[in-house]
Amino acid sequence: MFRLGQRVAIAVFFLFLVSLASSRGAGNDAPPVIALKAARLFDGKSKALITNGVIIVQGDKIVDSGSNLPVPAGAQVIDLGDATLSPGFMDAHTHLTLDYSGNYNQRRLDELDLNVSEQAIKAVTFARATVEAGFTTVRDLGSRFVASREFVDIALRNSINKGVIVGPRMLVATKGIGATGGHFDPTSGFRDFLFGREPDYTDGIANGPDDVRKAVRFEVKNGADIIKAAVSGGVLSLADEVDTPQFTPAEMAALVDESHRLRKKVAVHCHGDQAGREAVEAGVDSIEHGSFLKPETLTLMKKKGTFLTPTLMATEWIMSKIANYPPALQEKARAAAAARSEMFRNAVKMGVKISFGTDAAVFPHGQNAKEFALMTRLGMAPIDALKSATSNDAELLGIGQKIGTLERGKLADIIAMHGDPTADIAATEHISLVMKEGKIIRNGPPAMQAAAKSTEATDVAAPVD
Numbered sequence: 001m002f003r004l005g006q007r008v009a010i011a012v013f014f015l016f017l018v019s020l021a022s023s024r025g026a027g028n029d030a031p032p033v034i035a036l037k038a039a040r041l042f043d044g045k046s047k048a049l050i051t052n053g054v055i056i057v058q059g060d061k062i063v064d065s066g067s068n069l070p071v072p073a074g075a076q077v078i079d080l081g082d083a084t085l086s087p088g089f090m091d092a093h094t095h096l097t098l099d100y101s102g103n104y105n106q107r108r109l110d111e112l113d114l115n116v117s118e119q120a121i122k123a124v125t126f127a128r129a130t131v132e133a134g135f136t137t138v139r140d141l142g143s144r145f146v147a148s149r150e151f152v153d154i155a156l157r158n159s160i161n162k163g164v165i166v167g168p169r170m171l172v173a174t175k176g177i178g179a180t181g182g183h184f185d186p187t188s189g190f191r192d193f194l195f196g197r198e199p200d201y202t203d204g205i206a207n208g209p210d211d212v213r214k215a216v217r218f219e220v221k222n223g224a225d226i227i228k229a230a231v232s233g234g235v236l237s238l239a240d241e242v243d244t245p246q247f248t249p250a251e252m253a254a255l256v257d258e259s260h261r262l263r264k265k266v267a268v269h270c271h272g273d274q275a276g277r278e279a280v281e282a283g284v285d286s287i288e289h290g291s292f293l294k295p296e297t298l299t300l301m302k303k304k305g306t307f308l309t310p311t312l313m314a315t316e317w318i319m320s321k322i323a324n325y326p327p328a329l330q331e332k333a334r335a336a337a338a339a340r341s342e343m344f345r346n347a348v349k350m351g352v353k354i355s356f357g358t359d360a361a362v363f364p365h366g367q368n369a370k371e372f373a374l375m376t377r378l379g380m381a382p383i384d385a386l387k388s389a390t391s392n393d394a395e396l397l398g399i400g401q402k403i404g405t406l407e408r409g410k411l412a413d414i415i416a417m418h419g420d421p422t423a424d425i426a427a428t429e430h431i432s433l434v435m436k437e438g439k440i441i442r443n444g445p446p447a448m449q450a451a452a453k454s455t456e457a458t459d460v461a462a463p464v465d
């Protein structure tokens with residue numbers, strides 16, 4: 001028996017060596033080829049769809065893309081039928097670590113109650129819901145937890161990059177920078193010194209040009225890919241008016257100069273027109289929301305090539321659930337909603353560069369594509385809305401050489417949606433395939449739809465107190 005055991009052991013060891021050698025051999029071979037086929041294809045930049053779309057993918061890259069391309073011998077063919085292939089969508093304004101979509105007061109209570117680790121675990125499901133909805137890249141514009149030092153967005157980004165969890169490629173802003181008492185002050189609305197001290201640059205709260213530079217440096221030191229700042233008041237904050245400027249021109253100049261020196265782009269939360277004009281003059285890369293921007297400010301944006309990220313979904317969601325918010329916030333939401341439709345129509349007419357961004361977290365994660373229908377309803381051509389979420393966002397994010405179009409050599413971030421989005425833009429909400437860097441994340445129904453129902457419970461809760 002002993003001898004037989006020895007023989008078996010030797011045989012097993014030999015088989016192990018053979019399998020090791022063959023797997024090494026396979027590793028040296030070219031990676032397998034996948035051919036994606038669908039009735040239509042949007043390449044991310046052209047004025048029209050093409051028919052009989054074919055994309056050839058090898059490894060993490062696109063080898064070729066076009067109409068009626070021949071399929072290489074031995075390729076795995078995935079025929080998606082009556083669908084449209086497109087570059088993976090991007091959302092230039094998300095908060096994947098947060099959830100503001102339920103009852104406002106409940107959310108504030110949760111923020112005090114919940115361990116930040118528990119919130120981070122929830123964020124894993126938000127990231128998955130987002131990529132499964134066809135959004136393979138996001139610019140994540142702010143992640144903060146009151147009285148916490150954690151950088152949850154950095155952890156989420158890194159875990160996705162390392163393949164520990166599934167989610168979109170993330171460019172993250174860490175905490176975002178704002179003024180004392182402004183939209184980003186995490187202690188606004190709470191009793192004075194409840195958290196023991198006034199927040200400072202380590203919380204993203206800065207006053208004066210030097211302090212703003214310090215905050216930028218601190219965020220970059222901790223891994224920020226992009227700098228976000230709040231230069232005007234906001235809707236979901238308690239101590240500010242929605243349209244007042246919150247940084248001086250000198251502070252904005254310091255913000256832009258310090259960020260650009262460190263090769264980081266600057267996105268600014270801004271509803272008010274004065275703050276918007278001053279931010280564009282200071283050279284920011286994008287204005288987020290922009291509700292009250294006047295035509296003169298939009299003209300300046302057009303001239304300087306500043307992007308507008310409209311986040312129509314955020315206002316839409318808040319207005320549809322207005323009773324979830326305290327009266328002071330309801331008033332601010334109504335004012336912003338009344339102004340933003342005309343602002344957006346003007347921006348489209350004037351040819352301002354428009355990026356696709358939703359403010360996901362204000363509404364449940366994974367519903368990002370509903371922004372497309374809001375954009376087209378306010379006068380944007382469907383093909384331009386599709387470009388905003390692909391090549392435009394890639395340009396704004398500074399990653400246009402790698403993604404955003406279906407071209408040879410680009411990373412294979414590819415999605416398929418049922419039907420024709422130029423005939424019915426709601427097709428963008430019905431994704432059937434998601435591929436990120438050549439790996440299929442989804443081919444068929446999404447796995448995370450149930451988990452992503454982040455807020456139904458808090459939705460129905462009565463206001464606390």
Ligand SMILES: [Zn+2]
Nearest residue numbers: 093095141359
């Ligand atoms: Zn936001």
